[in-house]
Amino acid sequence: MTQTTRPSIPGYTLGTPEVATSPITDAEFALLKQTVLLGDDDVRYLRMAGEVLSDQIEAILDVWYGFVGSNAHLVHYFSGADGKPDARYLGAVRQRFAQWIRDTCAANYDRAWLDYQHEIGLRHTSAKKNRTDGLVSPAPHIHLRYLIAFIVPITATIKPFLSKKGHSAADVDGMYTAWFKAVTLQITLWSEPYVAPSAF
Amino acid sequence: MTQTTRPSIPGYTLGTPEVATSPITDAEFALLKQTVLLGDDDVRYLRMAGEVLSDQIEAILDVWYGFVGSNAHLVHYFSGADGKPDARYLGAVRQRFAQWIRDTCAANYDRAWLDYQHEIGLRHTSAKKNRTDGLVSPAPHIHLRYLIAFIVPITATIKPFLSKKGHSAADVDGMYTAWFKAVTLQITLWSEPYVAPSAF
Numbered sequence: 383m384t385q386t387t388r389p390s391i392p393g394y395t396l397g398t399p400e401v402a403t404s405p406i407t408d409a410e411f412a413l414l415k416q417t418v419l420l421g422d423d424d425v426r427y428l429r430m431a432g433e434v435l436s437d438q439i440e441a442i443l444d445v446w447y448g449f450v451g452s453n454a455h456l457v458h459y460f461s462g463a464d465g466k467p468d469a470r471y472l473g474a475v476r477q478r479f480a481q482w483i484r485d486t487c488a489a490n491y492d493r494a495w496l497d498y499q500h501e502i503g504l505r506h507t508s509a510k511k512n513r514t515d516g517l518v519s520p521a522p523h524i525h526l527r528y529l530i531a532f533i534v535p536i537t538a539t540i541k542p543f544l545s546k547k548g549h550s551a552a553d554v555d556g557m558y559t560a561w562f563k564a565v566t567l568q569i570t571l572w573s574e575p576y577v578a579p580s581a582f
Numbered sequence: 583m584t585q586t587t588r589p590s591i592p593g594y595t596l597g598t599p600e601v602a603t604s605p606i607t608d609a610e611f612a613l614l615k616q617t618v619l620l621g622d623d624d625v626r627y628l629r630m631a632g633e634v635l636s637d638q639i640e641a642i643l644d645v646w647y648g649f650v651g652s653n654a655h656l657v658h659y660f661s662g663a664d665g666k667p668d669a670r671y672l673g674a675v676r677q678r679f680a681q682w683i684r685d686t687c688a689a690n691y692d693r694a695w696l697d698y699q700h701e702i703g704l705r706h707t708s709a710k711k712n713r714t715d716g717l718v719s720p721a722p723h724i725h726l727r728y729l730i731a732f733i734v735p736i737t738a739t740i741k742p743f744l745s746k747k748g749h750s751a752a753d754v755d756g757m758y759t760a761w762f763k764a765v766t767l768q769i770t771l772w773s774e775p776y777v778a779p780s781a782f
């Protein structure tokens with residue numbers, strides 16, 4: 383992930399001093415990667431996925447936003463002061479979400495990346511949700527239940543997109559498994575601010 | 583899941599009055615199932631997986647226990663008073679784990695099932711870990727990070743076993759996806775006692 387591939391997206395602060403600091407040590411992070419079985423092959427497959435997905439990002443986001451938008455219990459988290467979905471908020475987050483797909487495929491798992499995982503986690507909790515976009519919202523945080531449950535839609539829905547560029551079944555499987563590991567690893571990191579330090 | 587398929591396993595208390603009561607309402611549970619995209623097709627595929635896996639359970643547990651046993655940071659949670667892995671504890675949990683595979687494939691998602699999910703969640707926290715087997719352990723709870731991260735090994739390692747009975751690629755995929763949803767749904771439920779009620 384090189385500096386030059388990071389476009390200027392409102393509120394996207396990876397690598398800047400505004401970002402929170404991850405409490406995870408290198409040793410702890412190594413054990414986490416080991417636990418989700420993330421190895422060099424997976425990193426190679428993530429890079430392959432990055433190429434495969436690069437021109438499909440808006441279509442992927444249409445699927446994810448379609449799912450959120452058609453579920454009142456989910457779109458609730460995007461509501462503004464009037465209790466209705468806030469289009470500006472949805473749009474701003476969507477741009478950062480697009481970048482997240484690229485970052486997930488390009489991740490080098492360095493400190494800047496780890497710190498930004500902590501930042502994204504906080505942005506799902508009452509510590510930082512709504513702040514980046516200056517929103518007044520009746521939803522102060524994303525409930526942990528949906529954060530974890532979302533591993534499924536964010537993983538399962540990616541497969542058709544991975545299959546669209548004529549790769550072998552083995553390569554599609556490899557990319558899919560690598561994506562699954564990468565998403566689960568990130569949700570694990572994002573869960574940290576939800577619990578007492580001793581329980582994480 | 584009929585009463586008759588439940589063998590007598592030490593500490594396995596599904597459907598008994600000793601089990602904790604799930605705080606999840608029916609409406610909340612319906613939304614969770616919707617969020618992990620769990621539908622009737624998945625339930626049918628879980629039943630198919632139950633047949634496919636029924637005579638492979640010890641082999642599956644060998645893989646999972648092999649993974650835990652070869653990782654000091656994981657086997658630690660099975661240590662007894664002397665700080666070493668407790669063979670009696672490992673063996674007792676293994677029997678309940680075998681039953682869990684059967685239960686996951688046979689789940690009808692009723693109240694008894696939901697209550698037992700809450701019970702299993704508690705058995706991973708300091709509220710109930712070590713109690714069932716009367717253990718004195720230096721590990722008072724499973725850290726949430728590994729509970730979530732384990733979605734990967736518990737899911738990814740099942741695929742070869744699902745492929746072993748000559749089912750079509752489409753059926754293996756269907757069983758695999760249903761298993762993924764079922765595991766993620768359960769880990770979501772198990773995370774409840776880790777956080778403040780307002781954050782779950």
Ligand code: HEM
Pocket residue numbers: 393394395450456457459460475478479482502505506510511512513514515524528529532533536565569
């Ligand atoms: C696998 C689970 C999830 C993934 C991968 C994910 C991904 C993301 C990403 C990449 C961002 C933008 C981060 C940034 O600011 O750079 C974000 C923000 C956000 N997500 Fe999620 N998300 C997940 C679960 C959820 C769920 C379940 C909801 C609830 C519907 C949700 C609602 C939001 C909202 C409202 C924001 C904006 C937060 C803010 O005010 O800054 N997310 N998410």
Ligand code: HEM
Pocket residue numbers: 593594595650656657659660675678679682702705706710711712713714715724728729732733736765769
């Ligand atoms: C996907 C994640 C996991 C699944 C599906 C799972 C499954 C289970 C099951 C079915 C049981 C027995 C429940 C019963 O008493 O009927 C159990 C207990 C246990 N698990 Fe997990 N587990 C997971 C994560 C972990 C992790 C990461 C560890 C740490 C290595 C762990 C360590 C234990 C221990 C020590 C017990 C015994 C708890 C007690 O004292 O009662 N589990 N698990």
